[in-house]
Amino acid sequence: YFPLTAPHTPIAPLDRFRGTSEAGEYGDYVCEVDWCVGQVVEALERTGKARDTLLIFTSDNGPENFAYERIQQHGHYSMGDLRGIKRDAWEGGHRLPFVARWPGVVEAGSTCDHLTTLGDLLATAAELAGTGVPAGAGEDSVSIAPLLRGGGADVRSCAMHHSMKGKYALRRGDWVFIDAPTGDDNAEPDWFRAERGYTPHDCPGELYDLRVDLSQAVNRYADHPDVVAEMKELLDRVRAGCDQSVKA
DSSP states (O other), X not given: OOOOOTTXXXXXXXXXGTTSSSSHHHHHHHXXXXXXXXXXXXXXXXXXXXXXXXXXXXXXXXXXXXXXHHHHHHOOOTTTTOOOOTTOSSGGGTOOOEEEEOTTTSOTTOOOOOOOOTTHHHXXXXXXXXXXXXXXXXXXXXXXXXXXXXXXXXXXXXXXXXXXXXXXXXXXXXXXXXXXXXXXXXXXXXXXXXXXXXXXXXXXXXXXXXXXXXXXXXXXXXXXXXXXXXXXXXXXXXXXXXXXXXXX
């Protein structure tokens, strides 16, 4: 486990990396992260352990709120095409890069679009180590070992998440339901909403079809009351602890 402090605040890239990007000191810090990860990979190769090592590179949340300032200063969108940043219930708050390297097992250059969570790493590590998860631990963890090996079947049906201020959301299939009038916890700037074409609504919740609207620009809450009702009921059951069969 190698928990890099970069590119978390305080933004403090080493002098050798300053000016190496076109996105300010934050971009330089990301370049430093890239170098650090390269050093880990090089060490695994040099010691002959690469083929026996599953290397996972990921993060824990979306970009901090100064990402909006970085857009204005450098034209760099840390959230990409997603909506939201760290603490938001929108995809930009929690949808993460997940890069796996395991020579001979994970196919190089392959991609996987199945739903997973970082909590799934517990059950995954247990399976790969040939042991089990203790009773009462990791209730929401599902092994993604089949996906790492190239399997095509879903390992989980849904996932629950929430914003810093407790706005709960449920992902099921391509739908994501937010049980709040907005997924915003960071006062999304007006200029950013205008740039992206985000328009206000008066619905008590939000529903997005990520298959066609990954940037969550069109709220489908009023168009699909049946989907809203089903996902609201499921979310309430999971939050109340009444449905232990749901891996959320």
